[in-house]
Amino acid sequence: MATESLAKEAPITLAPPKKKKKNKISRRENNWHGWLFIGPYALIFSIFILVPVILAVILSFTNFNAIQFPKFVGFLNYITILTNDAEFMKYVLPNTVVYAVVVGIGGYALSFVLAWALCNLTKPVRTVFALILYSPSMTTGVAMTVLWKVIFSGDQAGLLNSWLMELGVITEPIIWLTDARYLLPIVIIIGLWSSMGIGFLSMIAGILNTDESLYEAGSIDGISNRFQEMFYITIPQMKPQMLFAAVMAIVGAFQNGMVTSMLVGNPSPGYASQLLVNHIEDYGFQRYEMGYAAAISVVLLLIVQLFSKGANLLLTDKDPYGKKGGEEDEQGEEN
Numbered sequence: 001m002a003t004e005s006l007a008k009e010a011p012i013t014l015a016p017p018k019k020k021k022k023n024k025i026s027r028r029e030n031n032w033h034g035w036l037f038i039g040p041y042a043l044i045f046s047i048f049i050l051v052p053v054i055l056a057v058i059l060s061f062t063n064f065n066a067i068q069f070p071k072f073v074g075f076l077n078y079i080t081i082l083t084n085d086a087e088f089m090k091y092v093l094p095n096t097v098v099y100a101v102v103v104g105i106g107g108y109a110l111s112f113v114l115a116w117a118l119c120n121l122t123k124p125v126r127t128v129f130a131l132i133l134y135s136p137s138m139t140t141g142v143a144m145t146v147l148w149k150v151i152f153s154g155d156q157a158g159l160l161n162s163w164l165m166e167l168g169v170i171t172e173p174i175i176w177l178t179d180a181r182y183l184l185p186i187v188i189i190i191g192l193w194s195s196m197g198i199g200f201l202s203m204i205a206g207i208l209n210t211d212e213s214l215y216e217a218g219s220i221d222g223i224s225n226r227f228q229e230m231f232y233i234t235i236p237q238m239k240p241q242m243l244f245a246a247v248m249a250i251v252g253a254f255q256n257g258m259v260t261s262m263l264v265g266n267p268s269p270g271y272a273s274q275l276l277v278n279h280i281e282d283y284g285f286q287r288y289e290m291g292y293a294a295a296i297s298v299v300l301l302l303i304v305q306l307f308s309k310g311a312n313l314l315l316t317d318k319d320p321y322g323k324k325g326g327e328e329d330e331q332g333e334e335n
Helices: 002-009 032-059 076-083 086-118 123-138 141-151 159-167 180-193 198-208 212-221 226-237 239-255 258-264 276-286 290-315 327-334
Strands: none
Touching: 032 290, 076 290, 086 123, 086 180, 086 198, 086 239, 086 276, 086 290, 123 198, 141 159, 141 180, 141 258, 180 258, 198 239, 212 226, 226 239, 239 276, 239 290, 258 276, 276 290
């Protein structure tokens, strides 16, 4: 009985709960291992991309001839582009927009169609054809110029003139590379020919990595042919690859210009195939108006950014609840 009374009177004390050790590093904490890995890339990115872009923006507000110290002129270079550069508004900007729309959109669509067609072939055949289609994007501008100069040569020895004369389409050779009517179409053809770049390979990877079970489920739900599979299964499952390919196509279309300079010279006859990159090269490295060339490069950067944002809006999935990716995970960890 005494034992029971003591047990009743003794206070019950609970040991404090032990704190659990954190096994994972919080996302908000500074992970020096991550900084160590990203450091070399950040250094190279800053030296070769970030710093040149900042310097170009600064030089765009100056008058700089590459010899004397830059002289600040404010927005004069941008005002000159919009009001006093007749070639820019009449030839360069329209040519660039036409070239970017045809080569960018056309090359993008062609890349997807060819990638989808190649993925329906066996692996050895697909590898060979993918290498053939990708090889033009790896060749330099000089190599492409030599090839296309032979094709568009203005005498009877030119391949295109020879073929057209044999077919009876023309009776005398056409001087393709000096006639302003044909220069821009020729440049567009060359751009489409070399547009199967890294975006083309990313599309192949996206199609090949699509879950096969989705095709089986689609066949049960009524999908009866490969085109329906492409529209209802393949395209929705590879939007990240398509977004990457779209950005690469836009950037490649706007930055192309080496072939034009090597093929017909800079500036081109009558500015018929003059693009923004050629205009920058003309003012920067031939007239040595570096400040004005920097202003044109900033305009080109803004145009590329605008088109890239448009592609991002079209190809990025939107969350119906308006939350950004990863926001729910962070809230769950905090709770």
